[in-house]
Amino acid sequence: MKIIQTKLRDMPSSLLAELGSYRYSVFARGEGWSIPSRLSTPGQEYDRFDRSDVVWLIAWTAQQGICGCARLMEWNDRESGEKRQQAIWEMSRFSARLDVDPELPLSILWHSVQLAEQSGVEYLYSAATPMLERMFEQHLVVYEPLTAGVIQSEDNLFAVRIPVNQPNLAEKFRGARRFSPEEVLPTLGVSVSWSGRGRQA
Secondary structure, eight states: EEEEEEEESOOHHHHHHHHHHHHHHIIIIIIIOOOOOOGBBBBBBOOOTOOOOOEEEEEETTTTEEEEEEEEOOOOOTTTTOOOOSOOOOEEEEEOOTTTTTTTTHHHHHHHHHHHHOOOOOOOOOOOOOOHHHHHHTHHHHHOEETTTOSTTTTTOOOEEEEEEEHHHHHHHOOOBBBOHHHHHHTOOOOOOOEEEEEEE
C-alpha cells in the first residue's frame, strides 16, 4: 500500500479517471449521494470543490488500484472568496476500504494531519460517520464534534474538528512516507504528462 500525494492539476489523467470511478462506487452508488447534472460523467463522481489546487491523498496498490482517498482543501471566506488570515483546511471525500487494510483510514488520517501541520494548520475539519467515530475512539484519535452546517461539502452526516497533534497516530505511523504519482504509476506504463485538463470549480 502506497499513499500518493498530488494536487488535482498534477494528477495523471488515468489516475483522475480511476479516482472518479472509485468516488462514484463509494459515494454515489454506495452512499446514494446525488451528483449535480452539470458535473455528471457516467460512472464518475465529481463536485464543485474539485479545484485544480486541492490536494489529494490516494491509497493505491498494484493489485487493487485505489483503496482510499482524502481531499484536503483550504477554506475561503464564503462571502468574498478571499483566503482567511489563518488557514483552515477541510478534509473531505475521506474513504478507505477496510477489507484491504482495517487501519487504512487511520493511515490516511495520519498523512492528512501531517500535511496540515507542515502547512501551519492546527485543525482539520471533516465529516464523520458513526463507524468512523467508533474507530477514532477505539484508536484514541483526538477529535471534537461540531454543530451542523460548519463544513462546506455536500451530503455530510456531522462535522468534527481534528487537531493535527495526534500522539497515538504518531506512535503507530511516524516515519511513513508519501509518494508522488510518478514514483508509483510508471511501473504500469501510465502516462504522467497530463497537465491539468481536469475539472475546475
